[in-house]
Amino acid sequence: MAKTNPGRFFEDYRIGEVITHAVPRTVSGGERAMYHALYPARHALYSSDEFARDCGLDASPIDDLAAFHLVFGKSVPDISLNAVANLGYAEGRWLKPVWPGDTLRSESKVIGLKQNSNGKSGVVYVKTTGYNQHDEPVLEYIRWVMVRKKDLSADAPDTLVPELKQVVPVEDLVIPEGLDFSRYEFKLAGERHRFGDYEIGEKIDHVDGVTVEEAEHMIATRLWQNTAKVHFDATNREDGKRLIYGGHVISMARSLSFNGLANAQMIVGLNAGAHANPCFAGDTVRAWSEVLDKAETPSPGVGAVRLRLVATKGGIQDFALKGEDGKYLPHVMLDLDYWALMPM
Template identity: 65%
Template sequence: MTKTNPGNFFEDFTVGQVLEHATPRTVTEGDRALYGAIYPTRFAVPSSAEFAASVGLTRAPVEDLIAFHIAFGKTVPDVSLNAVANLGYAECRFHRPVVPGDTLRTRSEVIGLKQNSNGRTGVVYVRSTATNQRGEVALDWARWVMVHKRDAEAPAPETVVPDLASVVPPEELIVPDGLDFSAYDFAAAGEPHRWGDYEIGEKIDHVDGVTLTDPEHMLATRLWQNTAKVHFNVEARPDGTRLVYGGHVISMARALSFNGLANAQLIAAINAGAHVAPALAGDTIYAWSEVLDTAETTAPGVGALRLRLVATKGRDETTTLRGEDGKYAAGVLLDLDYWALVPQ
């Protein structure tokens, strides 16, 4: 009898199934340092304990996406070890900042299944929740992933596609306890732009680009204990390439967005996200953002911007997203819709 885990295939999932994911993971200052070594991030709140204290946070949190990647990585052995690709996200809310010393563990519930027409793969929808060592929710999200079938002849399950919200309502955004931007240090943060300086429909070209390499994306993916075969094993894909983890592209684009959105300090929610095309080593990533909405919060000096963050392979001078046919423009890798907290 084998003792190894081959991962779940599409026919192993049932709607309502609850998966308790193994290996709780303690966040350390090393995670902060490695994240900064991999991505060109410079946001002041996670970079400076002094700055974090000046805006009312008793401890400097790590980047929001560190918590996301760690929590996401826990789900891979049970949800997406046999994935073709991760397809999208919805209804992701960051409930509280994660600080070094916090231990995260994740559980998921299967909320939908849909076999593809080819009969060889299917889409699995899950809702995942990450809690800390006190049992408090750190973040939760829904995602859907295309997974191989073990047996193409296995009968298709009843199709269940969950109804997921297109946006987290601004009144449901969770502002960290004590956050106060009323005495915000714009000089230390790096840019003077306030919440009121951004207009709905405005597009911001983040200018800089970063070329992906295999060592960096594999290091990042191992850091989050993400074991998906397609990221490491050149025999896992027909073309013999390693697929770059979609979260690596998210973090790279988020880091690049500092240029123009340096004061978008904290991610409050991810409304939707789509990995439009695969990224591979050698691709050069650029990013641009569009302001989709603005909202006020009850926290002193804190506003929220709803932003569309787009990552492209190669530079997109026109900052276009879709062509006249409604299809994504060539070279678009990521389309991410999120709320960020900014000073008013």
């Protein structure tokens, strides 16, 4: 009897199936230190307990994307170990802050299946939820992944493509309990720009760039216990290159966005996302953002800003996203649509 796990293939999934992912992970302050070592992450709310307390929280939580990577990483052995590509995200919500000492686990429900016309792969849609040690949901999101078939003669499942919201409604965003930006220290945060200073349609070049290193990417992906073969084993790709984990690009771009969006403190909603083109070691990541929408929230001094975050590779930013054919330009690696909380 085989003791090893080759991972699931497209024909192994069933609509409605709930998959409990191994292995629970207790978060420590080391998680934050490693995250800030891997990325130029400087948002004050995630860097300083005292700053967080002045904003109404008990202490500084773990970075929102670090929590996302942890929950995501749990799902990889069951969902995307044999993936061709991680295609997109929708309906993501951060439901509770994650604190050092919390233990996270995750589970996914299969909500859609569609075999590709070539019969060699198919798209699997899952809703993944992360829970803490009190069985409280801390994060949920939908993603869809192209997964290889092992048995090309296996019957195609009935097609079910879920209807997904294009945007998480503002009223469905969860503001952390006690969050209060009425005493917000702009000088300590690093910029003076607040909610009223940003206009819908405004585009911001974040100026800085970081060249991705093979070793840093490998450390990051191991940190999240992400076991996808394409990130570690170069023989899994025809070009012989290790594919940089898409979440690594997300975190790098989000960290670079500090220059111009230092006060977009907390990510609370993930509306959509696409890994437009692959990233490899040696690529230099740059980023720009577009303000898509703004809304007030019931929390004192707290506004919600909807942002498009675009990561590119190469030189000077020109804010170009897609060509005349409607496809992403070759230098665009990430197109992410999210809600962040900002002082009014």
